[in-house]
Amino acid sequence: MAEQKNPQAQPELSLSEQTRIRREKLTNLQAEGQNPFVITRFDWDATSQQIKDNFDAMEGKPVKVAGRLMSKRGMGKVSFCDLQDRDGRIQLYARQDEMDEEVYKKFKKFDIGDIVGVEGEAFRTQRGEMSVRAHNITLLSKSLLPLPEKFHGLQDKELRFRQRYVDLMVNPEVKKNFVIRSQFIKFMRNYLDNMGYMEVETPVLNTIAGGAAARPFITHHNTLDIDMYMRIATELPLKRLIVGGMDRVYEIGRIFRNEGMDPKHNPEFTTVEMYQAYADFHTMMDIAEGILAGAAKEINGSYQVEWMGEQIDLTPGWRRLTMVDAVKEYVGVDFGTITDDAEAVAAAKAVGVELADAAEKTWGNALYACFDQKVEEKLIQPTFITMYPVEVSPLTKRSPADPRLTERFELFICHSELANAYSELNDPIDQRQRFEKQVEQRERGDDETEMLDEDFLTAMEYGMPPTGGMGMGIDRCVMLLTGADTIREVILFPTMKPLDN
Structure with a gap:
């Protein structure tokens, strides 16, 4: 028939x-x-x-x-x-x-x-x-x-994200993104577990919002009659575990930041943070490359992916470039030959980068501003940018070769940051001084700076071993592996503006 x-x-x-x-x-x-x-x-x-x-x-x-x-x-x-x-x-x-x-x-x-x-x-x-x-x-x-009507289906993106249940019914290809998301998280867990890491859980509600420069969501605990903060990072609790002798730990979890929304940002998102005692940021580079390249090969069958109109090659052996060298290459300013704050600020201004706050007119801030405004958008293939200024790295160990810099990297692919890692600062005296500078910035009105966490400083005073730590944005990694052009395509229920009643 x-x-x-x-x-x-x-x-x-x-x-x-x-x-x-x-x-x-x-x-x-x-x-x-x-x-x-x-x-x-x-x-x-x-x-x-x-x-x-x-x-x-x-x-x-x-x-x-x-x-x-x-x-x-x-x-x-x-x-x-x-x-x-x-x-x-x-x-x-x-x-x-x-x-x-x-x-x-x-x-x-x-x-x-x-x-x-x-x-x-x-x-x-x-x-x-x-x-x-x-x-x-x-x-x-x-x-x-x-x-929805058979031939046109559910195509309106706003409605698709609001009614993901209908989206999954009538657009079956949408499910593939979430299958890949699940596969990526599984691969990452196996990778870290096989390295001897242990998965842990830390609090979502905290009395101090720390571990990142971000504006937190604030709630109130009625019994204790205190304000509490949704976590903006898992860094400080995980470092406490390193102090306690849990030498390799990681956590996959939701992070909450009271910030704007765009194709790369959602107020709640998922990260993995990992910390390894007796390691440094070079160790973390190897792990980041191993996870992303390995996942692409296992899940997609190839190191080649297409993302945001670019052909990306994830074959291991990614470029590693210091921030000073990156600014020199892409902007033409060699901060390595500049030693004076005023000269650095003038050099930045000459290429169209202004530093408004008088307190921020330092060599390190000028270097970072040039990178942020002039270089990041040009990084397409996988690139580790290393050696960040100490002003923008309050939790990172200083470079023995140049104390103005820290042993930190960020991983950029297709002008998007996918990972951030440090040789973790384990000097409690230096850490206190940096926290205090962050407090000064906060008092000047910058509510995205670190709060001073006395308990964390106490933990560090007991002694923290040399440690490498890294955070990776899982949503952006999944965007890369799926070719999605917006974070909403890889979060099942993204945050949406309420409909007018």
Whole structure:
């Protein structure tokens, strides 16, 4: 029997009329004692992909499948439907004389979007399409709202992100991003576990927001009558564990920052932070490269990825470039030959980089501003930018060769930062002084600077070993691996502005 198309176009009903009809159908079913919502389980034994992958062995054999009806064709004595389950879609073939007459009659009233359980057998139609010949179809859940129009689907991005459940139903390719996300996190866990790291959990609510330069979300604990902060990083608790003797730790978790939203930023996002005693930032570079390159090869089968219109080569052996050398190469200013703050500020100004705050007019801030404004946008292929000024690295160990700089790197791919790592500062006296400078900035109105964490300083005074630490943005790593152009495509439920009532 060849697949049939509906010979006559049906008059288009309004959304409200379609909804009314579906509710009437439910009411009638319930009145007949056939309420689909009382069914508690359906023991399926195959998915659409399992049937297709093993069709030669399964052809003619009994199968039970379950999923959502995505289309209906025919509906005379022979009907064709597309059933969508967790793996994909498979065609259903239903013939009146091969089913109980009452079952087929009820099935004809099912709507697109209804969830059904099907008992039948795997077979191939005359056109060669792998299908399930239905012997019994059970309505497991009634869809009271119609799915988006067949040919245009759900294309409005705002609506897609607000109603991800519908997005996943009608745009099955969207699920691939989240499969890759899950695979990436699994790969990363295995990578770190195999290196002897231990996964831990640290508090989301804290009395001090520390570990990053960011504006926190503030809440209030009623019993203690104190304000508390959603964490902006996991760094300081994890370093406390290093002090306590847990030499290799990592945490994958949600971070919350009360900042703007754009294609690369969401107020809540996911990071992995890791700390390894007796290691430095070079160790962290190797780990970052190993995780991202290894994940690309295992998940996508290649070191080559396309992201934001660029062909990116993740083959190991990524470029490592100091910030001084990067500014010299891309901007033409050699801060390595400049020793005076005023000269550095003047050199920055000469290339169009202004430092407004008098307290920020230092060699280090001038170097960083030139990099931030003139270089970052030019970094396409994987590049580790190393040796950051101490002014912008309050938790990082100074360079023995130049105390104005720190042993820090950020990883840039396609002008996006994907990782940030240090040879961690373990001098409690130096750490206190840097915290105090951050407090001074905070008092001048910069509410994104570090708060002074006395307990963390106490921990450091007990002695912290030389340590390498790194944070990676999981969402951006997944964007890279999937080619997504916005972070909202890789977060299942991104933050959205409420709709006007």
